[in-house]
Amino acid sequence: MAGWPARELRMFHIQTLNQIAVCGLERFPRERYEVASEFSQPDAILLRSHRLGAEALHPGLKAVARAGAGVNNITVPAFTAAGVPVFNTPGANANAVKELVLAALLLGSRGILPGIDWVRSLTALDEQAMHATIEAEKKRFRGQELTGRTLGVVGLGAIGSRVAEMALGLGMQVIGFDPALSVDAAWRLPHQVRRMESLPALMARADYVTLHLPLLESTRHLLGREAFSQARPGMRLLNFARDGIVDDAAALEALRAGRLAAYLTDFPSPALMREPGVVALPHLGASTGESEENCARMAADQLIDFLEHGNIVNAVNFPTLVLERSGGHRLAVSNRNVPKMLGQLLSVLADANLNVLDMLNRSREDIAYNLLDLETAPDATVLTRLAAIEGVVGVRRLPPV
Ligand SMILES: NC(=O)c1ccc[n+]([C@@H]2O[C@H](COP(=O)([O-])OP(=O)(O)OC[C@H]3O[C@@H](n4cnc5c(N)ncnc54)[C@H](O)[C@@H]3O)[C@@H](O)[C@H]2O)c1
Numbered sequence: 001m002a003g004w005p006a007r008e009l010r011m012f013h014i015q016t017l018n019q020i021a022v023c024g025l026e027r028f029p030r031e032r033y034e035v036a037s038e039f040s041q042p043d044a045i046l047l048r049s050h051r052l053g054a055e056a057l058h059p060g061l062k063a064v065a066r067a068g069a070g071v072n073n074i075t076v077p078a079f080t081a082a083g084v085p086v087f088n089t090p091g092a093n094a095n096a097v098k099e100l101v102l103a104a105l106l107l108g109s110r111g112i113l114p115g116i117d118w119v120r121s122l123t124a125l126d127e128q129a130m131h132a133t134i135e136a137e138k139k140r141f142r143g144q145e146l147t148g149r150t151l152g153v154v155g156l157g158a159i160g161s162r163v164a165e166m167a168l169g170l171g172m173q174v175i176g177f178d179p180a181l182s183v184d185a186a187w188r189l190p191h192q193v194r195r196m197e198s199l200p201a202l203m204a205r206a207d208y209v210t211l212h213l214p215l216l217e218s219t220r221h222l223l224g225r226e227a228f229s230q231a232r233p234g235m236r237l238l239n240f241a242r243d244g245i246v247d248d249a250a251a252l253e254a255l256r257a258g259r260l261a262a263y264l265t266d267f268p269s270p271a272l273m274r275e276p277g278v279v280a281l282p283h284l285g286a287s288t289g290e291s292e293e294n295c296a297r298m299a300a301d302q303l304i305d306f307l308e309h310g311n312i313v314n315a316v317n318f319p320t321l322v323l324e325r326s327g328g329h330r331l332a333v334s335n336r337n338v339p340k341m342l343g344q345l346l347s348v349l350a351d352a353n354l355n356v357l358d359m360l361n362r363s364r365e366d367i368a369y370n371l372l373d374l375e376t377a378p379d380a381t382v383l384t385r386l387a388a389i390e391g392v393v394g395v396r397r398l399p400p401v
């Protein structure tokens with residue numbers, strides 16, 4: 001570690017902004033990391049649904065990791081502009097959501113919740129009267145079966161594909177809509193899923209619609225008045241994706257008009273709470289021990305790999321880039337994705353007589369990221385010169401291996 005600046009040799013500080021499963025926190029080796037909720041200038045932030053904006057930025061912040069899927073609680077563009085990758089943990093909580101969707105499909109089909117409430121109201125009756133009342137009245141809670149009905153899955157990623165597979169197993173017909181399906185996600189999708197060309201096409205055919213897409217500006221109120229007007233009368237809607245994707249006022253209108261028979265959501269709002277036909281859960285989709293542990297481990301491992309080696313896997317705002325460590329002295333440089341950047345970086349290194357042993361460069365939208373392994377250690381002047389190049393937004397010397 002000779003020549004390594006003392007400031008950069010200190011422990012990495014990881015700030016947690018939500019309760020993160022202990023097995024994830026234990027991934028951080030104690031000799032190199034301190035993990036706490038109180039750091040004012042952390043190297044990295046680890047969180048779940050806590051809202052995180054640009055005020056969290058400071059010059060030493062290197063990364064943000066969301067132990068979970070949705071990143072709409074984070075002002076991602078502000079972190080991108082500052083050269084800070086934002087990681088998430090795709091798929092790590094998908095099974096937990098899938099299982100809750102199964103429960104919601106059943107709650108939306110059978111008189112389970114009103115039936116339970118009604119049975120509780122019968123406590124004053126003796127056994128014989130209770131039995132007679134139940135057999136006389138149970139027709140009020142009659143439901144319908146899932147087998148043979150059509151499920152429309154909007155968003156066919158990690159969760160949507162698992163939900164589709166589960167529904168096929170229940171004997172449902174499955175149709176799906178996803179205008180941005182990745183190649184990997186397409187591979188995961190069971191071949192029986194019929195892809196729809198548009199949301200209206202899906203709405204017109206589905207008895208049940210389940211949402212598994214991110215909240216983006218383009219998906220805000222995607223399920224609004226227009227979409228509900230295209231729905232099959234009596235459709236059941238499941239929202240285990242995000243509030244904001246469904247326009248609650250339009251959902252209420254659709255419920256009252258009988259277009260929607262039930263709205264099952266993980267995102268309660270005052271407008272919906274008392275409406276018959278609404279089943280609202282307190283954002284429980286990922287709240288299982290297994291899912292919290294999967295997310296925490298994955299988020300921690302990705303942070304460690306980035307902080308120690310500069311590798312990026314599962315960032316939502318940076319390219320994926322992994323370069324094996326083969327010795328040498330590693331630099332990580334982020335820059336705006338504009339021409340002539342790489343040439344300028346290499347020219348600073350050449351001027352300092354630094355030989356490049358290995359390097360990788362990738363870009364994603366407006367940002368580019370470079371890992372450079374050098375034969376000899378760059379000094380502080382080189383780092384300052386790299387940081388001064390117009391368009392460079394981050395320069396970091398990685399700890400030696
Ligand atoms: N209720 C919960 O606790 C809970 C848990 C996990 C995830 N979520 C939510 O579910 C979302 C999906 O999670 P995931 O792990 O499946 O993510 P994912 O990235 O694997 O899949 C999302 C899919 O949505 C698709 N998509 C994007 N825009 C779309 C559009 N306009 N119409 C249709 N599809 C579109 C994408 O192409 C992608 O295939 C997350 O963003 C999060 O908001 C909620």
Ligand SMILES: O=C(O)[C@H](O)COP(=O)(O)O
Nearest residue numbers: 048049067068069070286
């Ligand atoms: O996007 C997600 O992963 C879920 O909404 C889970 O959120 P949580 O980690 O706050 O439970």
